[in-house]
Amino acid sequence: MLAPLTAHELGARYRSGVATPTEAVTEYLARIEGLDRHVHAFLTVTRDDALREAALADARFKAGTPRGPLDGVPVALKDVFCTRGVRTTCGSRILDDFVPPYDATVVTRLRAAGAVLLGKLNMDEFAMGSSTEHSAFFTTRNPWDLARVPGGSSGGAAAVVAADLAALSLGTDTGGSIRQPAAFCGVLGMKPTYGRVSRYGLIAFASSLDQVGPLAKDVEDAALMLEAIAGADPMDSTAVDVPVPDYRAALGQGIEGMRIGVPAEYFMDGMDPEVERAVREAIASLEKLGARTEPVSLPHTGYGLAAYYVIAPAEASSNLARYDGVKYGLRAAGARDLIDMYSKTRAAGFGNEVKRRVMLGTYVLSAGYHDAYYGQAQKVRTLVRRDFEQAFARVDLLVAPTTPGVAFKLGEKEDPLQMYLNDIFTIPVNLAGLPGVSIPGGFTQAGLPIGLQLIGRAFDEATLLRAAHAYQQATAWHTRKPPLDGATAERAPR
Ligand code: GLN
Numbered sequence: 001m002l003a004p005l006t007a008h009e010l011g012a013r014y015r016s017g018v019a020t021p022t023e024a025v026t027e028y029l030a031r032i033e034g035l036d037r038h039v040h041a042f043l044t045v046t047r048d049d050a051l052r053e054a055a056l057a058d059a060r061f062k063a064g065t066p067r068g069p070l071d072g073v074p075v076a077l078k079d080v081f082c083t084r085g086v087r088t089t090c091g092s093r094i095l096d097d098f099v100p101p102y103d104a105t106v107v108t109r110l111r112a113a114g115a116v117l118l119g120k121l122n123m124d125e126f127a128m129g130s131s132t133e134h135s136a137f138f139t140t141r142n143p144w145d146l147a148r149v150p151g152g153s154s155g156g157a158a159a160v161v162a163a164d165l166a167a168l169s170l171g172t173d174t175g176g177s178i179r180q181p182a183a184f185c186g187v188l189g190m191k192p193t194y195g196r197v198s199r200y201g202l203i204a205f206a207s208s209l210d211q212v213g214p215l216a217k218d219v220e221d222a223a224l225m226l227e228a229i230a231g232a233d234p235m236d237s238t239a240v241d242v243p244v245p246d247y248r249a250a251l252g253q254g255i256e257g258m259r260i261g262v263p264a265e266y267f268m269d270g271m272d273p274e275v276e277r278a279v280r281e282a283i284a285s286l287e288k289l290g291a292r293t294e295p296v297s298l299p300h301t302g303y304g305l306a307a308y309y310v311i312a313p314a315e316a317s318s319n320l321a322r323y324d325g326v327k328y329g330l331r332a333a334g335a336r337d338l339i340d341m342y343s344k345t346r347a348a349g350f351g352n353e354v355k356r357r358v359m360l361g362t363y364v365l366s367a368g369y370h371d372a373y374y375g376q377a378q379k380v381r382t383l384v385r386r387d388f389e390q391a392f393a394r395v396d397l398l399v400a401p402t403t404p405g406v407a408f409k410l411g412e413k414e415d416p417l418q419m420y421l422n423d424i425f426t427i428p429v430n431l432a433g434l435p436g437v438s439i440p441g442g443f444t445q446a447g448l449p450i451g452l453q454l455i456g457r458a459f460d461e462a463t464l465l466r467a468a469h470a471y472q473q474a475t476a477w478h479t480r481k482p483p484l485d486g487a488t489a490e491r492a493p494r
Contacts, residue, residue, distance in 0.1 A: 002027050003164040004481065007073045007221045010167060014061050014072050021057035021072025024167075025050050025116055028074045032118065032165050035484060039163050040140050041156040043079050044087050045119040050074070053116045060114065069224050071114030076166035078157045079120040080127055081107055081212075082201040086117075090203045091125040091135040091153075094323045094330045094349030104201025105236065106170060106212055106229045113228045118166050121156030125351045126320065127177055127205045129153050130422040131413065134353045139410060142184060143482035144448055148407040151181030151422075154215065158185035161215045163484055168216050168225050172202060174209045175308055176403075176426025179438035181215075183402035183451020186440050186480065188216045188468070191426075192226060193458045194433035195240035198233035206315035207238075209308075209430045218478050219439070219469040223247035226461060242459050250462040251469040256290035258467060261395035265301035266425050271404035278442030278450040279401045282471065286399065289470050296395060298387040303380045304428040309420060310364050310377035311431075316354075317361025323349060356416065385432040392457050397467055401425055402438040402451030425453060435461045439468045440477035449477075 002010060002024045013019035029047055036042050057072035066072070079089050082100035084107075089095045103111070110117070124134035132140040132155030140155045142148040143163040150159040154171030158181035161169055171178040173191035182189025190213045197212040204210060214225035227248070232241035262283060267276055287293055325331035325345030332348045335341035350358070364373035391398060403422055413419045429436040434455055441452025452471070456464040472478055 003031050005167070006217045007167045007224060008069060010073055011069050011071070015066065017061070020061065021054040021116060022051070024072065025054040025074050025118070028118055028166065035163060036165060038141060038146055038484070039143055039159050039165065040138050041121055041159040041163070041165060042076070042119045043089060043122050043137060043156070046086055046117055050116050050118050057114055057116065067112070067114040070110065070228055073115050073167050074118050075110060075115045075168045075170070076118045076121050076157070076160050077107065077169065078123050078154050078171045080123060080172050080203050081170065082203070083107055083117070083120065086120065088120065088203070089137070090127070091123040091137065092349065092351070092354070093136045094345070096330060098329050100201070102201060105198040105233045107201065109229050115228075121160060121169065123156055124153035125354050126203070126316065127153040127172055127174055128316070128353050128357055130176070130180055130419050131155065131408070133410065134351060136351050142407045143484050144186060145407065148409050148448070149184065151184035151407065153177040154189070155181045157215045158182050158187055158189060161185070161187045161217060162482055164481070168214060168221055170212060170225070170229070171215055172205075172210055172212050173426075173430065174205050174312060175430050176423040178213045178215060179402050179426050179436055179451065179453060180422060182438040184407040184449065186449030186477070186482070188219060188222050188437065188439050188478070190214055190222050190226065190437040190461070190464070191429065191435060192230065192461055193435045195238055196242070196435070196459065196461065197229050198236040198239040200233055200235035204319040206312040207319065208315060209312060211430070219251060219465055219472050220248060222437070223251060223465050245462050247462055247465055250466045253466055254290065255286065255467050255470045258291045258397060259395040260286055260291045260293045260467070261296035261391050261398045262293055263296050263298045263301070263391070263398055263400055265298050266400035268404065271401065272406060274444045275401050275403070275405060275450050279399070279452060282441045282452045283399055285474055286467070286471060289474060291467070293399070294395065296391045296398065298391060298428065300380065300383040300387050301428055304384050304431055305420060305424050307377040307380040307384065308427045308431060309360070310373050311381065313357040313361035314365050314374050315361070317358045317365065320354070320358055353416070381431045384428050388428075388432045388434060396457070396463055398455040400453045400455065402453040406444055406448040406450060429455055434458055435464055437464050437468055439471065440480075442477060443480070
């Protein structure tokens with residue numbers, strides 16, 4: 001079986017000639033055929049393209065001219081990235097039949113690296129949500145328990161990596177949407193520094209927060225993926241020209257003497273005691289590996305969520321103004337005039353959560369309320385960022401839970417505020433623009449994964465990966481697989 005392997009293990013098999021990209025891709029496609037009836041992660045499977053690309057990769061290995069470590073590796077993408085000639089929905093009815101004429105820069109880079117695209121993955125509509133229940137199409141299931149959510153908004157991207165339906169995937173994280181589903185599905189999910197990865201061709205949610213990042217089976221794979229996608233891009237002026245280090249080279253150096261801060265505010269009343277226990281045990285493991293931990297305080301943490309739910313909807317209301325039925329996507333029939341067409345199209349094309357955010361965002365930006373809400377939230381954002389600056393004057397890294405709880409049941413969080421609370425530990429990192437990673441940090445008694453979050457200095461993903469790698473070497477959480485194979489579970493209804 002090739003599907004359970006990591007990308008770097010797969011690459012080693014290709015190079016030594018004991019397996020070919022076509023064998024791996026064929027096996028993955030068969031798994032998708034057999035298991036995605038239960039998981040519901042794929043919105044689109046690009047079967048023919050995948051087999052064609054795999055054959056080309058086979059030929060490169062045969063000729064001894066592979067392109068690099070991702071050549072022939074089967075990957076899948078959250079359906080938020082534009083893919084030339086391949087339907088791209090962003091989880092929304094308004095883009096139901098949208099086929100982009102171009103590739104996002106990250107897609108171009110993955111193709112150039114030889115990666116083979118298996119398909120596009122389910123997500124909350126316009127990346128607004130924490131469970132994929134806000135997808136306009138169907139809800140993705142958590143491979144560890146099909147009655148539970150995989151997290152979101154990159155729920156499909158986390159589920160496929162957990163269920164071995166792709167070797168690697170790409171997601172986006174605006175307030176936690178890579179790290180939270182990674183935690184719920186027991187895989188690694190990394191949000192790089194704001195500006196580290198190009199967003200050209202990424203369908204925008206909240207532009208001062210959105211960032212692209214990998215979901216992976218282990219740290220080496222995340223390093224490979226980040227290296228392939230990171231760096232400046234003439235098509236995106238927000239992708240900063242900071243050199244991209246050799247991330248794999250930093251792995252294996254250990255964490256002897258590293259200073260790691262433990263933020264008091266990330267262990268709050270009401271959090272799941274099993275999560276707290278696992279994170280405290282992980283901190284003890286990091287100490288055993290030679291790190292020096294110390295308590296730190298991020299006093300404005302409690303205000304982050306409120307500031308985010310002003311800033312993100314404000315930016316979303318502006319970004320989503322382009323879906324008007326004129327340029328592309330859905331156009332409602334039977335309109336009397338232009339304004340009527342706009343409103344009919346948007347009423348039919350957007351789901352409730354998107355509408356809620358557009359209304360909220362429009363309100364906080366309106367004349368008379370702008371200073372009271374949007375302006376105030378921006379000030380709070382600065383305070384949150386300063387908390388981190390002060391902490392990073394003393395420590396190299398912060399360690400915390402990724403989420404206050406584990407994967408919840410489908411339909412359990414109907415109240416939007418309950419849903420929003422999921423991201424209380426991930427949102428401050430986006431507000432501050434810092435890199436953060438969630439890695440497998442344990443399991444509950446009931447067998448659900450627990451995420452451990454590491455937060456680093458801006459553009460210092462290398463230190464994050466190094467610490468994550470040291471922890472991974474000392475633990476076996478990342479090697480556990482969900483009980484999906486041989487599962488006789490009834491076909492889970494969409
Ligand atoms: N769950 C958060 C929200 O709904 C974050 C989403 C994200 O990171 N894209 O906005």
